[in-house]
Amino acid sequence: MQxxxxxxxxxxxxxxxxxxxxxxITREYAGRQPVLISVLKGGAMFHADLxxxxxxxxxxxxxxxxxxxxxxxxxxxxxKDLDRDIGGRDVIVVEDIVDTGLTLxxxxxxxxxxxxxxxxxxxxxxxxxxxITPIDIRYRGFDCPDQFVLGYGLDFDxxxxxxxxxxxxxxxxxxxxxxxxxxxxLGPDGNAYR
Ligand code: IMP
Numbered sequence: 001m002q003x004x005x006x007x008x009x010x011x012x013x014x015x016x017x018x019x020x021x022x023x024x025i026t027r028e029y030a031g032r033q034p035v036l037i038s039v040l041k042g043g044a045m046f047h048a049d050l051x052x053x054x055x056x057x058x059x060x061x062x063x064x065x066x067x068x069x070x071x072x073x074x075x076x077x078x079x080k081d082l083d084r085d086i087g088g089r090d091v092i093v094v095e096d097i098v099d100t101g102l103t104l105x106x107x108x109x110x111x112x113x114x115x116x117x118x119x120x121x122x123x124x125x126x127x128x129x130x131x132i133t134p135i136d137i138r139y140r141g142f143d144c145p146d147q148f149v150l151g152y153g154l155d156f157d158x159x160x161x162x163x164x165x166x167x168x169x170x171x172x173x174x175x176x177x178x179x180x181x182x183x184x185x186l187g188p189d190g191n192a193y194r
Contacts, residue, residue: 009166018124
């Protein structure tokens with residue numbers, strides 16, 4: 001595992017940061033009932049943990065999007081829409097990672113059109129150096145280096161979402177040539193699991 005990846009955030013680092021984000025949201029939304037929107041699939045794990053770190057009557061909803069075609073125009077298709085109307089609600093969009101920001105910009109404009117009382121973003125990872133469209137990320141877990149990352153919801157070709165920590169991949173070419181070769185990641189590796 002050591003040759004292939006670097007552990008960026010251990011399970012403990014993530015737990016501490018998620019608790020701090022939850023405490024901030026609890027404080028700033030006191031007396032309100034925010035809706036936490038999970039953007040599937042990558043954001044689901046963070047969403048579930050964040051929710052448990054919030055001491056408010058928060059509700060949840062889920063959205064699934066997929067990019068149109070190849071490349072990153074940011075135009076997405078809504079595969080699964082929210083179950084409930086968000087008009088007049090305090091909405092927090094919970095994202096795994098904001099990279100260029102194109103996807104989230106598109107999503108936020110679609111949600112803003114539904115007239116929420118407020119609309120904020122909580123992202124676990126912010127690859128800020130890659131940003132193309134500026135986005136105001138109200139709650140941010142970590143400022144992430146410009147590297148391909150895996151784990152805690154983030155995948156390569158649908159695998160490695162279940163790692164409880166986040167790693168940076170040293171050679172993305174090697175990963176894409178043989179994703180299964182990284183399977184040893186799932187073996188215990190010292191402190192990353194704690
Ligand atoms: P953006 O539109 O460029 O901001 O893309 C954001 C989406 O790209 C995220 O929600 C992820 O699904 C995916 N993504 C960006 N960087 C990574 C990464 O390092 N690992 C895994 N997925 C990523």
